[in-house]
Amino acid sequence: MTKSDKIPVTIITGFLGAGKTTLLNRLITENPNKKFAIIENEFGDIPIDQELVVNAKEGIFEMSNGCICCSLNVELGELLQKLMSDEYDFNHLIIETTGIAEPDGIAAAFIGGNKASKFRLDGTICLADAHDIIKNLEERGEAHKQVSFSDIILLNKSDRVSKEQLNEAKSAIKKYNAEAPVLESIFGKVDMDLLNLAAYEGNYLENTLLNPHHHHYHHELVAHSFEFNEPIIADKFEHWINMLLFLSGYQIYRIKGILNLKGEKRKVIFQSVRSNSKIELGSPWLDGEIRKSKIIFIGNNVKKEPLEKGLRGCLSLTKQG
Numbered sequence: 047m048t049k050s051d052k053i054p055v056t057i058i059t060g061f062l063g064a065g066k067t068t069l070l071n072r073l074i075t076e077n078p079n080k081k082f083a084i085i086e087n088e089f090g091d092i093p094i095d096q097e098l099v100v101n102a103k104e105g106i107f108e109m110s111n112g113c114i115c116c117s118l119n120v121e122l123g124e125l126l127q128k129l130m131s132d133e134y135d136f137n138h139l140i141i142e143t144t145g146i147a148e149p150d151g152i153a154a155a156f157i158g159g160n161k162a163s164k165f166r167l168d169g170t171i172c173l174a175d176a177h178d179i180i181k182n183l184e185e186r187g188e189a190h191k192q193v194s195f196s197d198i199i200l201l202n203k204s205d206r207v208s209k210e211q212l213n214e215a216k217s218a219i220k221k222y223n224a225e226a227p228v229l230e231s232i233f234g235k236v237d238m239d240l241l242n243l244a245a246y247e248g249n250y251l252e253n254t255l256l257n258p259h260h261h262h263y264h265h266e267l268v269a270h271s272f273e274f275n276e277p278i279i280a281d282k283f284e285h286w287i288n289m290l291l292f293l294s295g296y297q298i299y300r301i302k303g304i305l306n307l308k309g310e311k312r313k314v315i316f317q318s319v320r321s322n323s324k325i326e327l328g329s330p331w332l333d334g335e336i337r338k339s340k341i342i343f344i345g346n347n348v349k350k351e352p353l354e355k356g357l358r359g360c361l362s363l364t365k366q367g
Contacts, residue, residue, distance in 0.1 A: 056171065
């Protein structure tokens with residue numbers, strides 16, 4: 047199955063009351079040509095009008111607007127297996143997490159393994175209440191992970207606060223996620239195609255990772271970034287990264303890397319969510335282009351020095367031309 051054949055998956059996260067369901071309804075309304083399957087952690091949040099229900103079976107509701115709605119009251123794999131049966135027809139999957147859920151656990155299911163053969167993770171959208179986000183980040187660990195893990199952050203209800211408060215909220219968010227765009231929104235509306243983020247595609251990662259960003263410590267949540275001009279030896283890196291994810295995958299929420307592998311003429315894209323990982327070839331290294339590796343680790347209480355030592359152990363002592 048090619049990438050174009052795979053069903054894109056959008057995860058919507060954010061703390062309680064940030065506007066996740068409002069955004070979900072907007073995406074459904076503004077994309078009438080898409081056939082959505084919608085999974086909710088909290089089934090009560092799905093505004094199901096019984097008159098719109100065409101068929102209900104095993105907790106999966108088929109709607110007259112073409113959507114399929116269901117609750118994550120069983121294992122995600124089991125639910126996806128039901129949805130992928132010949133019974134249901136959809137071309138985009140949206141998963142809305144609870145307000146206190148951590149999105150990396152759901153995202154990990156679509157990185158590597160059987161589910162990745164049928165679905166492709168397009169990106170994670172975080173809704174942040176412009177009025178409450180600073181307080182949530184100060185007090186709630188779930189908010190830390192929701193913001194740090196997401197690929198785009200909608201600073202929602204931006205009309206309810208002053209410009210100064212908006213700037214303070216953006217600064218607070220950037221301490222946890224220096225790379226993701228932070229867009230002001232009202233009722234989840236932004237001038238951007240949120241269903242086509244391609245945040246896990248090689249081209250996207252090449253464009254974002256190879257541009258410099260500053261990362262910050264904030265309490266236990268850290269983002270460590272490394273760059274090396276020396277080429278990486280593939281089998282050494284594979285052995286080290288597999289051991290790292292096996293032993294510390296619960297601490298490392300996400301890894302994103304563009305690798306310069308020894309003897310490889312193309313950039314190599316590595317990424318992981320929790321202990322699940324995938325690797326693919328990117329664009330060719332151009333003549334005259336500086337060949338370097340850049341890799342970012344985002345996690346909880348992850349120390350920088352052991353990561354750097356492990357990475358340096360994967361480097362070739364002889365530089366490539």
